[in-house]
Amino acid sequence: MDKMDVMKYLDSTFSGFKAESVPSSAKFVSGKVRDIFTTEAGLVLSTTDRISAFDRILSTIPFKGEILNRLSLFWFENTGNIIPNHISEKITARTIAVKKCEVLPVEVVVRGYLTGSAWRDYQEGKAVSGIELPSGMKMNQRFDTPLLTPSTKAEQGEHDMPISSAEIVSTGLVEEGLWRKVEKTALELFEFGSDTLASRGLILVDTKYEFGLLGGELVIVDEMHTPDSSRIWYADTYPELFNAGGKQREIDKEYLRQWLIEEKNFMGKGEIPQIPDEVRLEVSNRYIQAFEQITGEEFIPESLSSEDEIKAIIAYLKT
Ligand SMILES: Nc1ncnc2c1ncn2[C@@H]1O[C@H](COP(=O)(O)OP(=O)(O)O)[C@@H](O)[C@H]1O
Ligand SMILES: [Mg+2]
Structure with missing residues (x-):
């Protein structure tokens, strides 16, 4: 995916469930990045596109949730011989059912x-x-x-x-x-x-x-x-x-943290600065690069629209 394609997704990120879309019967909590439902069988973990730094939620990043979830699945699948993991099943690209531990x-x-x-x-x-x-x-x-x-x-x-x-x-x-x-x-x-x-x-x-x-x-x-x-x-x-004693080239969240410190003098305290679209795009591209370099696969998005994501989760919760 190139930068131009990602641009189209800046306004259709998934920021998570709003209280009114949570079924009244469901037990729901929202972490910094994940929305979590408790079911009889376990938990439903939905990795949203929210990004946090210095323990504050700052913005949303296109494809971030899907990429994090798919990367975790990749690692869990490949480390089953070292330790069992919490995965029960994949519900959508970003949402999984897990065993509550x-x-x-x-x-x-x-x-x-x-x-x-x-x-x-x-x-x-x-x-x-x-x-x-x-x-x-x-x-x-x-x-x-x-x-x-x-x-x-x-x-x-x-x-x-x-x-x-x-x-x-x-x-x-x-x-x-x-x-x-x-x-x-x-x-x-x-x-x-x-x-x-x-x-x-x-x-x-x-x-x-x-x-x-x-x-x-x-x-x-x-x-x-x-x-x-x-x-x-x-x-x-x-x-x-x-x-040379210099900074390393990183492919992680450090880019946004550095931007916040250097451009906004923000280290978690006070009002949250507005993150411009060009920075969100750059961060998204880094997540995509990370996905591709780690898995060796091209990133082809599987995310649903926010509306369909919410529908899919609610349908799952009803089963
Ligand atoms: N299998 C599990 N059973 C119980 N809790 C879990 C399980 N997997 C993850 N968690 C918890 O769910 C939360 C994940 O949401 P996240 O948004 O990352 O939260 P945080 O803001 O604490 O980082 C974490 O608190 C994590 O400890
Ligand atoms: Mg966490």
Whole structure:
């Protein structure tokens, strides 16, 4: 899809359910990105086109929801041998039925490179989620082995806080045996993700997993290795940019975050700036590029109109 084609979709993004279109019998909550219905069988997760940064909902991006959902499905399908996932069935391009799990109260972040908040902590001489790193490391340097840097799952409107594995276990947030299994699984998933992306000329820099329990069994939930939950760089330019001490070329949400900081001096506080269409287009193109580069497939949209999407979900909820 080229830029001109995407332009036609700027006004037909799916921003989610309005309260009046939710059937009165359905239990409904709206996350930053997903609209969630509780059914007898589980949950219906609809990935809208909403985009958030700094934990604020800012705008909608053409095809974002569909791309995130299809990418997660791609990864879940390919990691079933590592861990079972929450998927029950696909309802539409953006909407899936999942098993409702008891989500562990930690976001499991795995980092392959010293960047972002880990780099900021390191520069200030702080340990990164309780891990002391060797001195003399450079910005965006690769770790010899990936690091697990969990954070607590904050309540709505709050920011997540880093927490060490030792604290997770000592405070009883997650039972020790289970936490060891989470760590091992997260590192295995990260290795698989890194290898897969490497074969596509990309670097999985860091990512966030959410795990849950279903009948006592550990399962992976939420989303996986998407541009919303991960930092992804182009591999070909990595060495040169690293040696020059410069920023990396990324294919993730960082573009919008940088635009907000540099053009609008916005870091989450105060009034939400208007996101111009040309920026929304650029962001959409990046999601499309990410889809194509990760899956190796051309992106051919399958999204329904907002009206038909709502109809399809309501029909599903009635079955
Ligand atoms: N299988 C599942 N069972 C229960 N909760 C889930 C499952 N998968 C995802 N979730 C939860 O659904 C929410 C997804 O919506 P999202 O818009 O991403 O929310 P958030 O604003 O918290 O990021 C998250 O809170 C996530 O923990
Ligand atoms: Mg989320």
